[in-house]
């Protein structure tokens with residue numbers, strides 16, 4: 473089976489982990505600092521705070537910018553649940569705006585139409601690694617005095633107008649889960665250029681402490697381990713090559729599939745460099761059957777995501793609703809194909825041939 477994702481872990485990562493184990497220092501030490509510094513310079517931001525997951529990063533970021541009970545946060549219905557869960561963890565209300573059918577990201581016009589006097593922030597997700605229309609979102613924030621928060625869990629390495637995703641919002645969050653563009657096992661990062669936000673996040677991740685046993689806030693244990701950070705630092709050094717490979721793989725898939733009727737290949741906006749976390753096509757016919765047939769052909773295609781978030785049973789208790797027909801249609805048509813950097817040209821040809829064969 474050609475897998476949808478496969479982390480690249482080699483001798484360098486093993487050596488880095490071994491060095492940490494030999495040091496005996498296992499949590500939030502020099503490896504975490506070195507990983508944070510490397511990401512700070514890669515992204516071009518003033519502050520980076522490594523945490524235990526992308527979910528933890530979102531929770532801390534929302535708390536640090538002051539999202540609180542009664543606030544509304546406009547976000548996308550087509551994302552992983554962690555995005556919405558972070559808003560709810562602040563007892564704030566997610567308000568779902570519809571997406572742009574080409575990029576699968578928030579449509580700025582729909583965002584602006586969703587603003588009320590309770591709106592405090594826009595939580596934008598760069599889905600599949602394609603950057604959102606950040607200028608348009610930023611302009612809306614300026615017009616209505618809102619905060620722009622970026623969920624970059626899927627977009628590490630993607631750029632908008634030559635700047636890394638995660639550098640426009642007041643605060644941004646990354647994930648290093650194994651399927652992501654780099655991994656630390658579990659892990660996440662907060663990026664910001666605001667010293668006060670960075671300071672709150674740093675204390676919150678470690679039980680609210682500034683100094684040992686001096687607790688200034690009601691905090692958490694969202695620390696990153698030294699083992700995770702050591703892996704992450706090696707992974708980050710390899711990221712530029714992997715991004716090139718992802719892009720080349722995406723181009724090969726597009727070349728092989730773009731003429732086929734019944735398929736829409738991914739769109740890339742001219743001001744963006746796609747991070748190709750996922751290569752997501754649309755199919756016009758019976759997507760679930762196509763996915764099943766692809767499994768039979770040895771290709772692990774996946775559906776991100778089969779439901780809009782406001783349709784998830786867990787959220788009914790908060791009477792969360794939404795009406796986003798474009799996102800709802802996407803949940804029936806999207807299909808992500810393997811694009812990760814471990815694939816060779818033959819694997820990609822196998823994917824292309826299989827897709828051609830199963831779509832009737």
Ligand SMILES: Cc1ncc(COP(=O)(O)O)c(C=O)c1O
Pocket residue numbers: 525526527528551552554555597623625626646647648649658659660
């Ligand atoms: C868009 C998005 N946001 C947030 C997360 C949460 O990240 P994590 O799984 O590291 O908690 C993920 C990833 O899984 C994601 O894809």
